[in-house]
Amino acid sequence: FSSDSQSAKSQRVYTINPRRPNDYDALLKELIALDLTPKIIVHLWSLTPQGHTVSGLENVDQAQEKGFYSLLFLAQALERQNMTDRLQIAAISNNLQSVTGEEMLSPEKATLLGPIKTIPLEYPNISCSSIDVILPQAESWQEDKLAEQLLTELTAEFSEQIIAYRGKHRWGQTFEPVRIETKAEDAPRLHEGGVYLITGGLGGIGLVIADHLARTVKAKLILSGRSEFPRQDQWEQWLASHEQHDQVSEKIRQVKALEALGAEVLVVSADVSNLEQMQALVNQARERFGKIHGVIHAAGVAIPGEIRFRTPEIVESVLATKLKGVSVLETIFRDTHLDFLALFSSLSSISGGFAVDYVAANAFLDAYAHYRATNNNNDSLTIAINWDNWQQVGMALQSEVPEELKPFHEENQKSSISPKEGTESFNRILRYQLPQVIVSGRDLQAAIRQHRSAQRMEARVRVSPSQQFYPRPNLSNSYVIPRNQVEQTLADIWQQLLGIEKVGIHDNFFELGGDSLLAVQFRNNLQETFNKDFLTTDLFQYPTISDLAEYISREQVEQPTFQLARSRAKRQQDAMEEEIKLSEQRRKKRG
Ligand SMILES: NC(=O)c1ccc[n+]([C@@H]2O[C@H](COP(=O)([O-])OP(=O)(O)OC[C@H]3O[C@@H](n4cnc5c(N)ncnc54)[C@H](OP(=O)(O)O)[C@@H]3O)[C@@H](O)[C@H]2O)c1
Incomplete structure (x- = not known):
């Protein structure tokens, strides 16, 4: 139970404050002392009464306390x-996932997926799942059914x-590749001389997209970032008085290149999370x-x-x-029809x-893009x-890589x-009415x-783990x-x-x-890492x-996507049957 008060207990009911890290320690200590160390932790704080889930972004901060931060x-x-x-940690939520397309989504809850996806990469002894439900009417048969499903x-x-x-x-949730074809006509959502705001517009990818919009539609561009940027009438003087590789000088030259391509550019310093600054920027741009x-x-x-070093x-x-x-963009553009709002997310x-x-x-x-797709009835x-x-x-190049991991990162960079593939993808994606698209130049799995093993390796390389080897x-x-990389990943997991x-x-x-x-x-670890189904019996065979x-690599090469999907379904069914048999055996044993 959550409360602002100090942790208190009565007959194994404990009250902790989700915002206070020490409360979690106190609870765990107590459970260890009572020899009640949990094997399964069920996290229910992202399960909210139906009426509270329709609030969209208004509850963003509150949802973080009981969702992201508590995990x-x-x-x-x-x-x-x-x-x-x-x-095992199971985070049960409602209205987080868009499955039927009819859910009232609560995108602010989606941040709990951060811990759910990252904890098992950093702590191999912990497996995590996110289980999303729709709360049925209290005391209905559907409620009983849901309880039964969750127990299973x-x-x-x-x-x-x-x-x-x-x-x-x-x-x-699984992902399958689709081909988004090029069509003969231009992207209908980009207008010649159109006005486009790019937040983070002076960042690596922002400038590539700006260049693309300058070349293709001679756009009017508003590029924003938090850092101070010299006024246009100071650019020449700045260039003359700073070194060639000065970062601001490089950006000035890039903005000048956009203008030379026929774009008009307005650079404004504004923090996108600050409503006043962004409103002032938008007013200036509209003017x-x-x-x-x-x-x-x-x-x-x-x-x-x-995770261990993360502070609020x-x-x-x-x-x-x-x-x-x-939230800020939503507030500012609430009454404006935008041809598109493209949110740059990550495969991470x-x-x-x-x-x-x-x-x-x-x-x-x-999750926000899905929420908008559900609530939006215009184009x-x-x-x-x-x-x-x-x-x-961009940022993938800026982050410091530990020496041991450099060859691995260099290999992945290839x-x-x-930039050409990125802008081409952006162009194609804008032609469709899809809420979410993953872009990768390689096989998605x-x-x-690679992302997962990089995280595992970094977690091990950056700090010596508390686990004794x-x-x-x-x-x-x-x-x-x-x-090779597959063998290295497997060795890493076994170790x-x-x-x-x-x-x-x-x-x-x-x-x-x-x-x-x-x-x-x-087997669970393998499935997470390779996003592919395995049976525990595979380990006896290999x-x-x-x-x-060799088995993993052979399967990947030999099986085209639809076969993989079919064999995945078959293996999933077999695995489920196996699991059901096992759990029945366990239940019988327990009497
Ligand atoms: N690069 C990649 O490989 C990659 C991969 C997947 C996804 N992405 C996503 O793509 C986007 C662009 O990435 P990038 O590689 O171009 O990163 P980048 O080079 O670091 O650029 C990001 C820009 O965002 C600006 N920014 C950060 N916080 C801001 C705020 N509160 N208000 C206004 N501006 C802010 C930064 O400028 P200031 O510091 O001056 O504010 C910076 O110029 C990011 O959202 C990233 O998550 C990138």
Whole structure:
């Protein structure tokens, strides 16, 4: 239960303040002392009475306390209390996922997906799921049914991370590639001489999009960022008095290049999360250019780092630009018809990599675009574009990479989105009325896998984990180092799971101390990492990293998408049957 008061208890009912990290420690300490260490934690604070879920963005801050922050503080307390045993966290929410298209969505709850996706990457002993429901009428048969569904969900070891229950059906989230064709005519949403506001317009991607709009439609551009930028009449003097590689000088030259292409450009310093500053910016823009036709919300802040080091100040600086920024844009453009509002989100909101708050901020953008699509009945488009990493420009290049991970990052840069591919995708996407599109220049599952293993590796490289690692035991075979990324990822997971310093590719899982329980956890981990279905029995069939990696790579190459989808469905069904059998056996055992 949540309350502002000090934690209190009565007959195993505890009251804690979701805003106070120490309360989570106190609760866990007490449970450990009573030998009641939880194996499953069910988080219900994002389940709100029906009437409270329609509020859209008004409850953004309050939702963070009981959603994002409570899960963050819980994960931090679990670490502080040395809870390294296997644990399952299930966050149950309502009105978060768009499944039927008829839900009253509450996008402010979507930030809980940050911790849900990131915690298992940083703490391999914890598995997390988000279970979204629609609350039925109290005391109806549907309520009983939902309770039954949730109980099954929590006791049977299902593998999906993102789940929704709608009526009698259980939905899991998967992604399939589609081709968005080029059409002969120009993007109907971009006008010759159209007026476009780009928040974060002087950032890496913002300037690439600005260049594209200058070239294709000679746009009138409003580029905004928080940093001070010299007035136009001071540019020449600035250039003359600063070095060639001065960052502001480079941006001045880029803005001048946009003008040379025929664009008109207004650069304004304004924080997108500040309503007054943004209102002043929009007034100034309207005065100069007239009606604004489209908005690209490309402002973003990304601060690398693990959950254990996240403070509310860091989190707030990441969330504000996307959460408050969208609130501000919504307020300002409430009565204006925009041809489009493009929200620049990231693949991280799907994969869970980079940092917990960055994932959360982008998950919010995704959910907001779905919320708009549900509530919008005109042809105005709100779209979240989940970009994979970009090449040559932007924040993916700016973040500091630990020395050990540099070769891995350089390899990944090669398959990142080039500016040309990015603008071409942007152009195509604008022709459609879709709420969310993921853009990646490579196989999506490979991209997700890479994001996740990067996060796992960084979590291990940046800090020495509290988990103790033991030397590799003496085995009949000698140690052979992983030869490729799939093998490295598998070795990484085994090392964490088994607590062994280094695992060779011919080492047998069971000889290393793996058992059937660990096999179930490994299977879950594999599914999250490779976004693909595995059975626990696969591990018996392919008990070494080398065998398993070969099996994974073979399947990916051999099976075209629709076959994969079909075999996935079949395997899911088999796995579910297996899980149901197992849970029935467990139930019988418990009597
Ligand atoms: N680069 C990638 O590989 C990649 C991949 C996936 C998604 N994305 C997303 O794409 C967007 C653009 O990324 P980028 O790579 O171009 O990043 P970037 O180069 O760091 O540019 C982001 C810009 O946003 C501005 N900004 C940050 N907070 C702001 C605020 N509150 N108000 C106004 N401006 C603000 C920053 O300028 P000031 O500091 O001056 O405010 C900065 O110029 C981001 O939303 C990012 O999440 C990028």
